[in-house]
Amino acid sequence: MRKYKLALAAAAAVASAGALVPATTAAADPAAATARATAGTEVRDVSAQDLKCAATVDRYGNTGTVNMYNARNCGGSAMCKDYDNDSNYGSGGACKGGDNNATSSVANLGWSARNDDVIFYKGYYKSSGESTRIGCLRRGDYWSDLDWGAANNSVSSHRWSDCP
Amino acid sequence: MRVRTYGTGSAAAPAGSTAATPVPAAAPGPYGKAGRAALCALLLAAATACGVAGGTEGGDGRNPPRAATPGELALLDRAEETLVEQCMVRGGFEYHPAAPATADERRDFRYVVDDPAWAREHGYGSALDRASARERKDNPNAAYVRSLPPDRRRAYTTALYGDATKAVEVTVPTGLDVRRSRTGCLAEAQGELYGDFREWFRVDAVAANLPDRAAEVHGAPEFRGAVGEWSDCMARRGHPYRSPDDVQRKLPALTRGASPAEADAVEVELATAEAECARSTPLAATVDRLTRELARPDREQYAAEIEGRDRMRLTALEETRARELAPR
Numbered sequence: 300m301r302k303y304k305l306a307l308a309a310a311a312a313v314a315s316a317g318a319l320v321p322a323t324t325a326a327a328d329p330a331a332a333t334a335r336a337t338a339g340t341e342v343r344d345v346s347a348q349d350l351k352c353a354a355t356v357d358r359y360g361n362t363g364t365v366n367m368y369n370a371r372n373c374g375g376s377a378m379c380k381d382y383d384n385d386s387n388y389g390s391g392g393a394c395k396g397g398d399n400n401a402t403s404s405v406a407n408l409g410w411s412a413r414n415d416d417v418i419f420y421k422g423y424y425k426s427s428g429e430s431t432r433i434g435c436l437r438r439g440d441y442w443s444d445l446d447w448g449a450a451n452n453s454v455s456s457h458r459w460s461d462c463p
Numbered sequence: 464m465r466v467r468t469y470g471t472g473s474a475a476a477p478a479g480s481t482a483a484t485p486v487p488a489a490a491p492g493p494y495g496k497a498g499r500a501a502l503c504a505l506l507l508a509a510a511t512a513c514g515v516a517g518g519t520e521g522g523d524g525r526n527p528p529r530a531a532t533p534g535e536l537a538l539l540d541r542a543e544e545t546l547v548e549q550c551m552v553r554g555g556f557e558y559h560p561a562a563p564a565t566a567d568e569r570r571d572f573r574y575v576v577d578d579p580a581w582a583r584e585h586g587y588g589s590a591l592d593r594a595s596a597r598e599r600k601d602n603p604n605a606a607y608v609r610s611l612p613p614d615r616r617r618a619y620t621t622a623l624y625g626d627a628t629k630a631v632e633v634t635v636p637t638g639l640d641v642r643r644s645r646t647g648c649l650a651e652a653q654g655e656l657y658g659d660f661r662e663w664f665r666v667d668a669v670a671a672n673l674p675d676r677a678a679e680v681h682g683a684p685e686f687r688g689a690v691g692e693w694s695d696c697m698a699r700r701g702h703p704y705r706s707p708d709d710v711q712r713k714l715p716a717l718t719r720g721a722s723p724a725e726a727d728a729v730e731v732e733l734a735t736a737e738a739e740c741a742r743s744t745p746l747a748a749t750v751d752r753l754t755r756e757l758a759r760p761d762r763e764q765y766a767a768e769i770e771g772r773d774r775m776r777l778t779a780l781e782e783t784r785a786r787e788l789a790p791r
Binding site for chain 1: 536540543544547560561562563564568569571573574592595596598599600602604605608620623624625627635637638639640641642643644647649667668671672675677678680681706707708711712
């Protein structure tokens with residue numbers, strides 16, 4: 300995945316004027332981070348690897364749940380699928396045991412438009428001093444790769460909501 | 464935050480898709496005829512929900528546009544669902560628009576519950592969460608999809624969510640990449656409602672994913688001091704807890720084995736005390752001030768996207784209101 304992004308950034312015309320660098324650049328590789336931050340809006344073909352999240356949506360249909368995968372790009376069947384909140388992947392709920400701190404990609408495939416966003420956290424979301432909000436994933440959206448946000452293998456709780 | 468496109472055969476990125484470019488002031492009218500008629504009916508029915516007066520609310524180039532109210536967000540949800548329904552029906556499927564989330568459901572008390580009225584009614588929100596989970600599992604769309612044979616299910620998914628190989632992606636402030644298909648009824652509805660699907664996706668994803676500052680809040684001495692005063696207040700009321708987080712850690716044990724009604728009653732009692740103490744001590748005000756101050760650098764860095772989103776929302780609202788008055 301990293302090589303793919305680097306190669307594309309090198310090949311594309313880099314328009315660095317006005318580019319916004321993410322507030323938290325988590326990548327360990329500075330060159331990759333720079334290339335990524337300045338990548339433009341050029342059309343990119345999805346690589347065979349990138350198509351897996353699409354394949355998940357296609358093959359498993361509309362499951363009505365938010366699906367967590369322990370591989371990137373929604374590889375394989377989902378580790379856990381949930382209609383509900385799960386405040387602790389380590390115990391109870393749809394995500395259990397080894398699902399904790401193992402998520403590398405996510406697809407939100409909810410059926411209803413009400414409270415259809417999912418917010419993910421490191422730690423126990425009910426305790427604000429012990430959790431970090433990773434992000435909000437709206438219905439129909441997916442994260443193919445949590446690496447860039449330093450969030451890989453860090454998700455340990457989620458809740459459904461309407462992100463403001 | 465630039466939006467990247469995935470999918471073969473697409474045109475080059477449209478001009479102006481850069482972070483520094485503001486949303487065009489005169490967005491093209493986004494609705495088709497059927498869309499307008501449906502939205503007129505929708506708005507007539509929802510007329511009482513349209514609250515706020517016009518004026519500079521849309522942003523006049525000097526003042527930033529204001530944020531949409533919960534009632535307005537609900538209106539936008541309804542409008543989007545109406546457009547999705549029309550699109551799905553055109554595709555040969557049933558679709559049942561969901562009622563928007565209520566203002567109470569949209570509340571998010573990250574650090575402490577500080578609204579006694581909400582606490583008296585909802586405790587910590589467990590009953591709301593339960594109802595919400597039930598609705599996601601068993602709403603009319605769920606029943607319909609489950610009734611379809613597998614190949615029709617896949618067609619439904621594609622019709623609603625689009626072809627995931629034809630996606631747009633944006634890097635949000637936390638560094639994550641978010642992807643969304645640019646085909647399908649959700650994308651089509653958003654494009655119609657907001658006038659520019661790519662730009663809407665970009666500003667919305669960015670504004671919804673500012674970095675989390677909870678660690679900084681908890682590290683602030685004034686926060687710790689306020690929590691101490693809150694804890695004293697709670698102890699005086701017979702609830703000895705060190706902090707709101709302490710309550711949350713201990714709550715499962717308090718309600719273990721209780722019926723939902725009993726558990727909700729425990730929640731209401733505790734949450735009401737929590738909220739009243741938050742108000743009578745500096746805790747609620749300290750949290751408000753700290754979260755605002757700590758978010759300021761992010762809000763400045765991403766002001767273009769935040770204001771862009773507010774502006775696109777207000778424009779969409781004005782369009783829907785205008786159509787309420789249109790057929791004369």
